[in-house]
Amino acid sequence: MAPSFNDGDSLFNFVVKDGNGVKGLVDMGLTEVPGRYIQPPHHRINKQQVAGSLEKVTIDLSELDGPNHEQVVKSIVHASETLGFFQVVNHGVPLELLESLKVAAHEFFGQPAEKKAAYLKGVSPSPLVRYGTSFVPEIEKALEWKDYISMTFTNDADALDFWPNGCKEVALEYVKTSSQMVQRLLQALIGNLGVKLEDSRFQELTGFNMVNMNFYPPCPNPDLTVGVGRHSDAGMLTVLLQDGIGGLYVKQGENTSPDDQNEVWIEIPPTHGALVINVGDSLQILSNGRYKSAEHRVRTTDIESRVSVPIFNAPLPKAKIGPFPEVVTRDGVARYKEVVYEEYLKNYFEKSLDGKKSLDFASTV
Template structure:
């Protein structure tokens, strides 16, 4: 018999405070989406606003970065960063068996009994580097997101292996380490395309904080009423994302279109590919030339799905602002310099709301 949630408080306590998450809700036998998860119509994914536009032109073979087509590949990466803010990469150097193992490990973590996951809830987790939760900032959201997650911040290998959950720590750490070279190459390509020279230590500063998330989207009885993740852009520099084969990731085609005319493109899952997206930090550093991508995730009634992003962001103490050479060239700074920790606190201080997080650094 499924538990009865007489009011918002009993639902919130069960899902958020006790750590049952959306998975616990589904496992309890709910046959329809509770009111707290029903999004207002303008936040739902309207199929009339989605396009099946081919994305083959933004699938980039990274093995060619080291060959005679280097300049062409850099131009393709930069073009994707300047327009959609999203692209996919193949031949990226991260072993395909590792990617498959990540999906398995994510399912293993979320399929555990709630008491095994709840030890990582905010406020009780043995380490600030690991947090298990649901939705984005449930305390601030009018409608909750249909997603559970575990978030693992990286400081060093020893702490990761000590504090990250046993079910996924080794594979998550391997994923982070094996993707590091690719992230460096992509950032070098994007910065060099701006005509700016930065030494390795400066580039490393822009990706000094790394976090691996495992996201779990349980099958949803009324997917048309909910979202897995609401409209937002990522706060960091570059995000690397592993999708499973189910799909549901949508990117806004243009910031200029009005809400009634906006178009969303689905990023199709490609076996063995990784999705790359530009974050707010890179939009700020590039003085607005590169676009952080507004994106969201749809739920599905077919089966539960997972995704595994790595967020590459500056260290909290780093200052981020438009690169000086670009301000000189453009004749204007479009953003002010901010301490990244302040930007981050603002980002996590409210619910997802498109790209409004960038307003914090706007001039």
């Protein structure tokens, strides 16, 4: 029986607990957005605040090995110090694999609900895999128009044993082929700070990888909803594959609040063969605020389904993150305290997405 969309509990059970997701609503022929998905005005994407698109910050990573090495590093550093976002091409991840990832994502979310619900929290055969919807729907006042499957990488064998059939091979290959790129980017960024890390410490700060497949069904009232609310990522670097539809926005500047009508957002346009890189909170903390974790969000569309596939590179759970001593010595002040990453992450997931307020947990000012 179809749920009553005016009944919040019925809707929540249908979408969240039963695993039908937003796609389940759309498949029922939904013609208007249920009230539970309508965002307050200051969280909607105001097109008047969008200032063009980020087409010029595209970095050719093949030049890291050539005579333009220093210039490429400068470009990576500059983007990380300002917007916290850039795109990379010639990154070493096969373009055929990127196309296969998009197909696999559509195929996973195109399955019957019961197939996907087998990976819901509490019933999933492994804590390495979780299917869900929105961010933390149990505490959100307004839900996000998004379903996802999340796969944590520990080793190849676990991935092949527990990740969902149909997408595990391509998702695993994506993690493995992007790993060297992520390591090189982080080595360049950390080295630019004048910091030299032992291999064990570098591994501690960069040893966690999780890949998501995100699905954004068409929305009948896209101006009232968001695909993902305004937030920064918790980890070190995020690698994102977009499809050709677009909808990713990053905020320019940090000194504005959600109700500030003067804040400016820039669209990150889909570029065939490119991957989007963004700085996370952990790298901002370690750099003592020099590198900026990017506040970003995703709009919905009424045209067609959109997919994206991010890899979240992050510290190991027990790793301690705090400003590098060399940077604090140079800056004369520590802007963040040292925290254990899993405690930072626990705080991150205890609240609805709300810009960069997650950083308050580690801030000293």
